[in-house]
Amino acid sequence: MDNKRESKGWLERWRQRQKGFQLGQQMQLDREAITDRMERAELQVARPELLTGGQRIAYERSLNRKQRQQRSLDVLDIPLEQLNVSVFDLETTGFDPTRGDEIIAFGVQHVAGVEIAEGMGAQFYAEVNPGMKIPTHIQQLTGITDEAVHGAPSVNEGLGQFFHFVGDRVLVAHASAHDKAFLRMALWRAVKKPFKHRIIDTMVVARWLHPRLPAYTLDHLAAHYGIAVERRHHALCDAQVTAQLWTCLVKEAAERRVTTLGDMYMYLSRN
Numbered sequence: 001m002d003n004k005r006e007s008k009g010w011l012e013r014w015r016q017r018q019k020g021f022q023l024g025q026q027m028q029l030d031r032e033a034i035t036d037r038m039e040r041a042e043l044q045v046a047r048p049e050l051l052t053g054g055q056r057i058a059y060e061r062s063l064n065r066k067q068r069q070q071r072s073l074d075v076l077d078i079p080l081e082q083l084n085v086s087v088f089d090l091e092t093t094g095f096d097p098t099r100g101d102e103i104i105a106f107g108v109q110h111v112a113g114v115e116i117a118e119g120m121g122a123q124f125y126a127e128v129n130p131g132m133k134i135p136t137h138i139q140q141l142t143g144i145t146d147e148a149v150h151g152a153p154s155v156n157e158g159l160g161q162f163f164h165f166v167g168d169r170v171l172v173a174h175a176s177a178h179d180k181a182f183l184r185m186a187l188w189r190a191v192k193k194p195f196k197h198r199i200i201d202t203m204v205v206a207r208w209l210h211p212r213l214p215a216y217t218l219d220h221l222a223a224h225y226g227i228a229v230e231r232r233h234h235a236l237c238d239a240q241v242t243a244q245l246w247t248c249l250v251k252e253a254a255e256r257r258v259t260t261l262g263d264m265y266m267y268l269s270r271n
Contacts, residue, residue: 075170075198076262080250081113083261085200086166087243089235090179091142093134097185102130103155104144106162107235109243111172114250116243124165125236128158142233156190159183166197170261174218174242176201198261202242205249205264208271209256221245 075083088108094101108124110117117123127144129152139145153161173179176199184195203216213224218241222229227244231237258264 076265077260079113079259080253080261080264081259083113084169085111085172085246086169087111087172087239087246088162088166088179089173089238089242090182091138091144091233091235092178092182093130093132093138095178097182100132101182102132103158103182103186104128104130104134104138104149105142105235106158107237107239108162108165109236109239110169111243111246114247116240116247123236123240124162126158126161127152128155129153130155155186159186159190163187168197171197171199172202172242172246173199174202174221174238174245176203200246200261200264202245202249204268205253206245208268209249209252211271218242218245 086108087110088106090103090107091105092101092103105127106124110122127149129149131154134144134146134149152158180195180199187193187195202221206213206216206221210224213220218238219229219232221227222241222245225245225248227241227248229237229241253259253264256267258267
């Protein structure tokens, strides 16, 4: 009886040792499999040509997202006195793009830090055909007539030229809600893409710097800063006046130790 018990106990201990050995082997195999997957993943990131199908699409989307995030962070850290911006203005047939009003002119002035850019490639102006009759009072206000835009590019063509010219620069405009609404609507209608450019509104910045001014129209602020206004309600001329206003605001912001775009966003959010 004792021999049987001893034999049975030895057999049980042997089985336990076998189970432990098999478990250890399985854990080692699992570790090797995990390591192999990690090495292959690292190799694929280093050599994206090894990715296939959905993996490549996911990898490219992830990479593009990281690049956009990095560019965004970089832009926020650039000193305002070194930041390249595109100051723009639009002329339109009315005030509401959701009710059929259209863009009839684009105007852009590049600014490098606090210097108005000059020479080739510093300015952009285009009149476009809105595909509708321009109201008489808008023709009188802007000087843009139905005859003038009869053979002009379409709004979509002008939109493409505009975005090609500004690239990925930060945009600056005065009372920008109007312009942004038209750009957003035109961009979605043309290519079904959302409007993603950063826009700084000089009217908002001026209100933060000078909260007690009687008015914040482009004319009032131009007079406040002594900026000459040669022509109004012309997209390029208004963009050039806004560009000069922007340089004045950047210099004043620096006196308050607001030196980067990130600083400016932070202070504007508080006001």
